[in-house]
Amino acid sequence: YKPPLYTYLVVPSVAVFGLNDFAVRFPSAFLGVLAVLFAYLMVKELLEENSKETTDRLARRSPALPDAGGTRSKLIALLSAFFLAISPWHLQFSRVAFETNSATFWSVLGTWAFLKGVKSQNRQIAYWFSLAAVSFGANLFMYHNARVFIPIYSLALLILFRNFLARNKKYLIIPFTITLLFIALLIPIITSISGQLRYKGTTIFADVSPQFRTSSLIAQDQEAGQELVGRIFHNRRLIYVPILIENYLSHFRPTYLFLTADMERHHAPQIGLLYLWDLPFIAAGIYFLVKNKFPKSTKVIIFWWFLIAPVASSVTWGVPHSLRSEIYLPTYQIFAAVGFITLYGVVRRKKIFLVTSTVVLAFNFLFYLHQYYVHMPHDFSKAWLYGRKQAAEFTEFVKGKYDQVIVSTKLEQPHEFWLYYLKYDPAKYLEEGGTVSGGFLEDRNKFDKYLFKPIEYEKQKQEAKTLFVGLPKEFPPGVNVLKQIKYLNGEPAIYIVGDE
Structure with a gap:
């Protein structure tokens, strides 16, 4: 690529x-x-x-x-x-x-x-x-x-x-x-x-x-x-x-x-x-x-x-x-x-x-x-995908309380950001399967507890104890937002949602 x-x-x-x-x-x-x-x-x-x-x-x-x-x-x-x-x-x-x-x-x-x-x-x-x-x-x-x-x-x-x-x-x-x-x-x-x-x-x-x-x-x-x-x-x-x-x-x-x-x-x-x-x-x-x-x-x-x-x-x-x-x-x-x-x-x-x-x-x-x-x-922090670093660091801090962490693919190939900011061991990543290259919306990439796929909140929250990371528009009203990350202009960027 x-x-x-x-x-x-x-x-x-x-x-x-x-x-x-x-x-x-x-x-x-x-x-x-x-x-x-x-x-x-x-x-x-x-x-x-x-x-x-x-x-x-x-x-x-x-x-x-x-x-x-x-x-x-x-x-x-x-x-x-x-x-x-x-x-x-x-x-x-x-x-x-x-x-x-x-x-x-x-x-x-x-x-x-x-x-x-x-x-x-x-x-x-x-x-x-x-x-x-x-x-x-x-x-x-x-x-x-x-x-x-x-x-x-x-x-x-x-x-x-x-x-x-x-x-x-x-x-x-x-x-x-x-x-x-x-x-x-x-x-x-x-x-x-x-x-x-x-x-x-x-x-x-x-x-x-x-x-x-x-x-x-x-x-x-x-x-x-x-x-x-x-x-x-x-x-x-x-x-x-x-x-x-x-x-x-x-x-x-x-x-x-x-x-x-x-x-x-x-x-x-x-x-x-x-x-x-x-x-x-x-x-x-x-x-x-x-x-x-x-x-x-x-x-x-x-x-x-x-x-x-x-x-x-x-x-x-x-x-x-x-x-x-x-x-x-x-x-x-x-x-x-x-x-x-x-x-x-x-x-x-x-x-x-x-x-x-x-x-x-x-x-x-x-x-x-x-x-x-x-x-x-x-003005342009949204274009620069601001907030991925903060989201990755927060999820790593709280992931021990969850069975899995689902990160939305609408965050634009988020597995790259999580691997980079968490400094995940490349050898271990390859042992777990490495990157599946199927385009910008590829939903099969995963490592550790992290799954990178589209969010289907109502369905996925029933499958396991799950921490969700996605755009605000991907969640229904009233969800428990553990952390809201904003762009530098004040616009909401990322929601991290859990059941705590």
Whole structure:
């Protein structure tokens, strides 16, 4: 169900820090920090491709900046990294254990290594391309979106640098072998029934209602005597194309990017995925990258990355989806950095431009921090499934008085929370049967006295002396509520019901 790499990365963290929230989140935060560093190195390599032409152009555009050497490329790279470091999108997913954030790191690292490879000679080519192959290959086991993004993205790199690769084939044996190894490991997974569960659970192609609508339209065409035309225009093989296009384009909506984002767990209140401050500089950066004489390879890599980033998310429901498309980063930050540096070079009142931009950015960033630390816990605690820890600890404290504890599956895969917060011995759990994977409403999971299933209160309370844990709406009026857990906004979250 979940790609395994992040789990493996958590193992040494738990070994060092113990089983706690910090240990689980540390690898994501650490790779998020490394992504900033390698974003700088990657952008620097991108802009230094044919760097003389680039820096000469920038020197004409930005005469106020220090020198006409590599300084401007370094400034753009530095700004790109800085914008990534303070990005709401990047910070939101770096600070929790979301695999997609780590996938961004591997993409950036792989691109940097590949660019270093095409500038190297002899055995250094094999070294850098091997690092790129490991990075891209590891990404396939980090998050599902990378399994779509990496092959398409890598194809562009291979085509773009095909002449260089053809001249240095003898140094590609090891990188090629590494690539084949990762592919060989991946194919059995994605072709297995269990490996396809996630795809089938999220893809728009699992929804057959568009095909039913097509059949209805074809029937209408038959009645009108235009059966052939109907079968062409309403072909079931094409019915999903408009949906795919709409899903793809939804990821570029300004309101989604700069104002609302998507679900509550993916952003702070009143904050989008990007700052409003970013908008003019992103627009300017896209314009200058297209119009000015940046190296062809630079343009192709950045824009290809940018355009294919939402492809994986586009075949799923619930779009636009910031988690499934976070692999956009750091393209938006590169656009903003190019726009900022180039605009700084062409405006007349540079001090006013710099001071105004800094003040507005600082306001945006401080407002984000305020919303994140003050209002998000209060407003969005329900989205973050608040209360599971308190419920698990309370049930463990009183379970000795009961024959069994039934925890409602409406608490969203609660067995994971109880196992984690109670630090239940994994070996013992496996001896008792382990996890039964049958979807979000699987009702066969159990360990110790805990049963995870839908609550049928009147029936189940007769079977044994039972402690119940569930949503308030799952219980009839007048039950004996031993403990009520509330969300941080005061709304009732969880009832723990017993007969004491």
